[in-house]
Amino acid sequence: MDGYSVVVSELMLQQTRVDTVLDYFKRWKARWPGWPELAAAELDEVLAQWTGLGYYNRARNLHRTAIAVVQQHGGQLPHDAAQLGALPGLGPYTVGAVRSLAFGLPAALVDGNVARVLTRWHALVGDGGTLIKPLWQKAELELEVSGPARADPASWNQALMELGATVCSPRKPQCAACPVAQHCLALAQGLQDSIPPVKQRAASAEVQAHYAVVLSPASSGLGDPLADRVLLGQRPPTGRWAGLWEPPGAEQGDPQTLQQWAKAQGWQPLRDLPALQHVLTHRKYAVTAGVYAAADLGTVSAEVDLQPLGYVAARWQPLGQALGAVTGLSRLGQRLLEAALQPAAEDGQGSGPATTKRRRPPSPA
DNA sequence: AAGTCGGGGGA
């Protein structure tokens, strides 16, 4: 596979499953076949193509890498490890993957799967930090001394990863079916279930947030360009969902609450959306949201300042584009828009009976 | 060395 495809797929695959990546990768290649096309792309659209994959800094870095490859390397990926490692988003693992998988070089790589395989194979003991060097040394040594590894480093590396993903699983490894079983020191000592040790995970914090999906008035039938739009704010270039767009929202405890802001803007509340939960690795979002109507088209044409809510830009986006591939939304933002555009079957457009208001988050009590 | 960054799928 060519270098561009390897870099794109490896960046997508970081902390992400193959099945999830497949469709994204196909769409990506169709949209930007190579480095020059990606380098010329707008970051906004790059993020939009990444929507749902998570870890959005990977997309920003991939875009920056494309620019660097074009401007500093003549459009060709360097083979040198140090030069590759200097590209944004390419760490030790990805450098090894590119050099072995794209260039066929005898370069080692250690990802989560390989680390687990090698840790058991050689019965390495220690915490994550102290094991990093020994793991890479083992991986590099094998590429020097093992015949099959030297003959085909790419296949060797992929085999190691595949072994970890299928047979040498985190829990209940299938040692009976393992081609390494005869050499595995952990298995010989009966330690295959305790090596590597299970790491403790920090509890995720609960966050309460409220969002406002503000819609412009429906079209008057004259094709008014300001009709049927939704207000989106762009998040800062760092932090969670960096650079992505979403309906304006605020977490509980923010200096300016969303309700205050919406009232000050004169938005007319239409209805509440069903409460939804959005789970991240370190945070659990309990999200409430309301649908609001902008007073008139004049409001829509005027500038909206979302900076008090922490956004760096604001935009009235046509609804079709907001859910298309034009705007980089977070998955949460996507879910909010989809919920707001539902025909409100359950909420009865706000005019229904009281039974429609039951889907509130349970009170913490 | 520790914290941060998303999201989905399987046990």
Add this chain to the structure above:
DNA sequence: TCCCCAGACTT
């Protein structure tokens, strides 16, 4: 529910 994942970057 909990746990894990084809990691990299910042502090």
